[in-house]
Amino acid sequence: MADYKAPLRDMRFLLNEVFEVAKQWETMPRLSETADPETADAILEEAAKISQSLLAPLNRSGDEEGCRWENGQVFTPAGFPQAYRTFIEGGWCGLGGNPEFGGMGMPKTIGAQVEEMIQSANISFGLYPMLTAGACLALDAHGADELREKYLPNMYSGIWSGSMCLTEPHSGTDLGIIRTKAEPQADGSYAVSGTKIFITGGEHDLSDNIIHLVLAKLPDAPAGPKGISLFLVPKFLVNEDGSLGARNTLGCGSIEHKMGIKASATCVMNFDGAKGWLVGELNKGLACMFTMMNYERLGVGVQGLAAAERSYQNAVEYARDRIQGRAATGPVAKDKAADPIIVHPDVRRMLMTIRAMNEGSRAFSTYVASFLDMAKYADDSATRVNAEALVALLTPVAKAFLTDRGFDSTVFGQQVFGGHGYIREWGQEQLVRDVRIAQIYEGTNGIQALDLMGRKVAANNGKFYELFANEVAAFIEANRENPALAEFIAPLSAAIERLSDVTEHVLNQVKSDPNAVGAASVDYLDLFGYTSFAYMWARMVLVAKSKVEGDTSGFYDSKIKTARFFFSRLLPKTMALAESVKSGAADTMALAAENF
Amino acid sequence: MKVLVAVKRVIDYNVKARVKADQTGVDLSNVKMAMNPFCEIAVEEAVRLKERGVATEVVVVSIGPKAAQEQIRTALALGADKGVHVETDVEVEALAVAKLLKAVVEKEQPGLIILGKQSIDTDNNQTGQMLAALCGYGQATFASEVTVSGDKVEVTREVDGGLRTVALKLPAIVTTDLRLNEPRYASLPNIMKAKKKPLETVSPADLGVDVTPRLKTLKVVEPAKRSAGIKVASVEELVSKLKNEAKVI
Numbered sequence: 001m002a003d004y005k006a007p008l009r010d011m012r013f014l015l016n017e018v019f020e021v022a023k024q025w026e027t028m029p030r031l032s033e034t035a036d037p038e039t040a041d042a043i044l045e046e047a048a049k050i051s052q053s054l055l056a057p058l059n060r061s062g063d064e065e066g067c068r069w070e071n072g073q074v075f076t077p078a079g080f081p082q083a084y085r086t087f088i089e090g091g092w093c094g095l096g097g098n099p100e101f102g103g104m105g106m107p108k109t110i111g112a113q114v115e116e117m118i119q120s121a122n123i124s125f126g127l128y129p130m131l132t133a134g135a136c137l138a139l140d141a142h143g144a145d146e147l148r149e150k151y152l153p154n155m156y157s158g159i160w161s162g163s164m165c166l167t168e169p170h171s172g173t174d175l176g177i178i179r180t181k182a183e184p185q186a187d188g189s190y191a192v193s194g195t196k197i198f199i200t201g202g203e204h205d206l207s208d209n210i211i212h213l214v215l216a217k218l219p220d221a222p223a224g225p226k227g228i229s230l231f232l233v234p235k236f237l238v239n240e241d242g243s244l245g246a247r248n249t250l251g252c253g254s255i256e257h258k259m260g261i262k263a264s265a266t267c268v269m270n271f272d273g274a275k276g277w278l279v280g281e282l283n284k285g286l287a288c289m290f291t292m293m294n295y296e297r298l299g300v301g302v303q304g305l306a307a308a309e310r311s312y313q314n315a316v317e318y319a320r321d322r323i324q325g326r327a328a329t330g331p332v333a334k335d336k337a338a339d340p341i342i343v344h345p346d347v348r349r350m351l352m353t354i355r356a357m358n359e360g361s362r363a364f365s366t367y368v369a370s371f372l373d374m375a376k377y378a379d380d381s382a383t384r385v386n387a388e389a390l391v392a393l394l395t396p397v398a399k400a401f402l403t404d405r406g407f408d409s410t411v412f413g414q415q416v417f418g419g420h421g422y423i424r425e426w427g428q429e430q431l432v433r434d435v436r437i438a439q440i441y442e443g444t445n446g447i448q449a450l451d452l453m454g455r456k457v458a459a460n461n462g463k464f465y466e467l468f469a470n471e472v473a474a475f476i477e478a479n480r481e482n483p484a485l486a487e488f489i490a491p492l493s494a495a496i497e498r499l500s501d502v503t504e505h506v507l508n509q510v511k512s513d514p515n516a517v518g519a520a521s522v523d524y525l526d527l528f529g530y531t532s533f534a535y536m537w538a539r540m541v542l543v544a545k546s547k548v549e550g551d552t553s554g555f556y557d558s559k560i561k562t563a564r565f566f567f568s569r570l571l572p573k574t575m576a577l578a579e580s581v582k583s584g585a586a587d588t589m590a591l592a593a594e595n596f
Numbered sequence: 597m598k599v600l601v602a603v604k605r606v607i608d609y610n611v612k613a614r615v616k617a618d619q620t621g622v623d624l625s626n627v628k629m630a631m632n633p634f635c636e637i638a639v640e641e642a643v644r645l646k647e648r649g650v651a652t653e654v655v656v657v658s659i660g661p662k663a664a665q666e667q668i669r670t671a672l673a674l675g676a677d678k679g680v681h682v683e684t685d686v687e688v689e690a691l692a693v694a695k696l697l698k699a700v701v702e703k704e705q706p707g708l709i710i711l712g713k714q715s716i717d718t719d720n721n722q723t724g725q726m727l728a729a730l731c732g733y734g735q736a737t738f739a740s741e742v743t744v745s746g747d748k749v750e751v752t753r754e755v756d757g758g759l760r761t762v763a764l765k766l767p768a769i770v771t772t773d774l775r776l777n778e779p780r781y782a783s784l785p786n787i788m789k790a791k792k793k794p795l796e797t798v799s800p801a802d803l804g805v806d807v808t809p810r811l812k813t814l815k816v817v818e819p820a821k822r823s824a825g826i827k828v829a830s831v832e833e834l835v836s837k838l839k840n841e842a843k844v845i
Contacts, residue, residue: 005610034788042673042787049779091784104784553626 002317004056004121004310006048009555010359011113014366015040017543021109024370024436025026034105035456038301039256042583043095043106047114050090054083055121062124062263063430067204069255074203074265080125086207088158091156092118093129093500096295101152107370107377109294115299117308117506123434124263126306128161130299130427131201135213136161137292139232141279149213150242161207165196165214165269166289171449174285175215176224182276184215190555191273194415195253198441203235203252206416210235212269214276219461222283230285234277234375250274260433275596293442294395299367300442301398304406305361307435311413314356314428319347319416341416356566359559360533363540365402369388369396372503384466393456394532396591400448401529403438410435449521452528457503458510458517465503471537480539484545488538495574499531502578508586519585527577534571537563597707597744597766599642599651601640602697603635603671605664606717619815622717628651631667631732636773638675640779641742643675650744651708653677657700659693661685665795666732672790673782679795692800692807694726701731701804706767708749712769713738719735724771734764 002459015021016037023104025031058079065077076084081591087093096111097103115127118126130342139162140148154160180194192214212233237245253268280288287395318343324335325345339349371394374387414428421428439445457465476493479485506524509516544559549558607613607622608630616623626821631639646649654672657680658664668679682696682749701709709731714721718809727733736751740759744766782790800807828834838845 036791038669039791042669042790045670045786046673046782046784046787054781089783090781095784216791246621431755533634555626 001425002314004052005313006044006051006117006120007309007362008044008048010362011044011116012041013540013555013559014363015109015113015546018363018452018539019109019366019370021107021366021370021373024109024373025107026391028373028379030207031105031107031373031377034099035107035110038107040110043065043110044113046090047117048086048094051117053119053122055085055125057424058083058124058125058263060424060427060430062122063260063434064155064424065301066262067255067265067293068289072251072253073205074252074255074267075205076265077263080263080508081238081379083125084128084158085387087129091157093132093158094136094156095121095138097156100157101140101148103136103152104156108298108372109366112298112302112365112369115253115302116306116309116365119303120310122263123307124261125305126465127261128204128206129158129203129265130296131164132158132160132162134164134292134296134299135211137295138164138213138230138288139279141291142230142288143232144277144279146281147277148299150238151232151234154242155208159207160209160211160234161201161204163199163210163212163267163269164289165199165202165212167198167423168195169197173444175230178215178217180214180216180271182218182229182278184218185275188277189574190216190231192231192250192271192280193273194271196269198256199267199269200264200441201366202269203255203267204265204509208236209238211365212250214271215289216276218282223403225286227283228285229282230279230288231272231276232279233271237275240393248274258428259436261437264504275329288458292526294372296394297442297448298372299364300438301361301400301402302568303364303438304403304435305358305365306406306414307431307438308354308358308361308409309429311410311428312351312358314426315413315416316485318420318426320415321349347416350416351390352562352565353570354409354412354538355529356562356570357409357533358538359562360536360566361402361405363536364394367536368398389467392420392454393468393590396443396448396452396456397525397532400445400452400525401444401533403435404484404526405529407432407435408441443461445525446522449525453521456519462503462507465500468532469500471497474539475535479542482542485538488534488563489573490540490568492534492538495531495534495571496573497579499527502527502581505582509524513585515585515589519588520581523577526580527574530571530574531576532566532578538565597651598653598655598693598763599645599704600701600705600709601635601638601642601656601676602709602711602723603639603656603658603667604632604712604715605629605658606632606715607666609633609716615816615818618782619700621813621816629663630713630716631668631670634714634716634772634774635667636712636779637776638710639671639674639676640777641739641770641772642691642708643746643780645708645742646675646677655680655704657682657697659684659688659696668795669790670782672781672793672795673787674784676793678793679844681797682800682803683797684800686799686800687809688807689808689811690720690722691726691758692805693723694730695733695805696800696807697723697727697817698730700804701767702729702775708766709733709769710742711752711769711771713773718748725811728769731767731769731786733768735769735771736762736764737771739770740773740775741828742759742776744769772816779838 022037025035068075094103096105099105181188182192214231214233239245250271253270256266288477322341325337327339332339371387371390380382410431539561544556548556607627614623629832642654654676655678656676658668659682711724739751741752741755747766750763
């Protein structure tokens, strides 16, 4: 397995040359206080170092050993507690946190790159701080000041970690039917009782305390999603002076035995009248969750990219090294018994596909992150509202498209290895297993597609979509006369027209067929994904074309060549997807349930 | 006590160095640069001395092009307090480096000066020794343990035969070996603080040092490729080859 090398050059290209994030920070006073290009660069360097040398070496051993449950205690694999200690000493848990409570206040555009490196090195490890960051976001946005003051500093420092307790045995996607109860107590707290499952980092040996954010219902709460409230329930109660007090009445019943991310503890959590405090308003628990949901969903999308990047690096090294067969155009390595397999077009097809999708994914996640930053930090409300709409629209695409394509890519990366890809020692099969969950958790990709098409497109009659389409149209208009871009502008125009056409078609279909959205949504999301990646590639190529002359590193030349591959070999998939979406729901629903 | 640490910007140890086509040197365009690993160890040792209350201030100095400020910032992010950048685009030789450092030493008056034993680009292993001679200070090279007590520093040195412990009067020069310590990762709060720490830029002329190279590089070539070995059929053949072809016995 190749040593992981963080793709810092590509990250710098996106941040500094394509999206010019520093210019964006300057317009936002709260960000310009903390973020500047030199500091951001130093952060990326250090994140690369810590990912490469601290986290990556624990990836396979963590997978082989897995977590262990013993009498309610959970032990992470060898090396994890020490690595976690080093990780939190670096302050990484608070990267994007609120500076008022000890966070670093860094923008998400930087956070997304740091997350990618951590997840490329070790997804299982990365999940522990990721859940803490998610819990902090929700707590910071909705918690009362006493709660924020009491909990956030130790969570940003990583001394305490966080978990998000949503799912119950009978209630996954449909949270409206949860049964966990919260009884109001005389002292203003709540007694929380119920069982939560699939709780990432619900119990482990990394941090001194675990702060659970739990969805529960009051006894007299309205039925359905409008009766859900959010509670902060710590593993150990915290005394007035901040020291740890008694153990709360909650515990880990068992951990799951899973396909992948084996070093991440996935827990069954039992709450038995556990003491908790309300976060945000009563019955507004789901809304509180949505604040952090966009961040988390983008983070999960980045996991797809991260696994695919690791798989790509391994596959490239193997394809250069492994000799088998001769090149179709004649022997290349004449002194050897065969040529390295990178000469074969089918191996190239797989490597180029992964590369084109990874670089597109990195651009897209950075692009969405820049809207998250604007939605949070922009001074004028018009910019914020616009950014919020684009975040809402693009986040489900980032989550589902990056993880679906990320999974495909890890399979390609495994395929390049032939039989060796199926052998554990090479590391490729672990990536396939580890990234598979990213398509499922944090809202399955089917749910993401429904969210995109139903809530984000149809529900507002295409208003959010128009914002995106207008931005792409403006880019096309600005570059229509640019001869360097001609080969890309025409297919990009065709793709965005196709997407707009299909969007309109679906908006019409919805009026007559309630199943229209559900049947078309996944194909629609893919169509949206490929089209927005075409926009990303056009923006990247615009910069690359202006800098390729005289560049001896080969970076810009490779960008342009990879862009061409994307446009000629991957973007045409949109034609098939458009046809499929337009065909409607009838054939999908025709078979009677009993005939399956 | 003030501690002065010298750090050098060099080609990253992970990079496979390539020689320029015209054989004038190593190709550094588009190549990742980093702090010399032995200098990282020197910074770490100084920061630890500060954490132990032995040192009161850690000043880090680098000599090189503008970009060398990245390495100074890295040292500041690891815990150094102040940076001095001697800016020059000349490829400065060991003696000129030692002279520049001597000028900085005179200005800063440190009690202890820590350097890496050598830089991984040119592997000269000269600067610390030259600086000691120029300053008239004692030197302890290849340190694997450094203990400061009062006006003395006790240094365990890695020598061919094992370990040798020497005691020096301060101020003194120490150069670091690999086993002295394991450098830490820079923490985020320190990375963010680093940009607010003072960084002073001076030129060799300000320090009154002529850095014009005295050596001329004739050419730089990559080491010859190792050719494939052969299998010998018998012990006699091996002995004969060693005697007649390799001429080693």
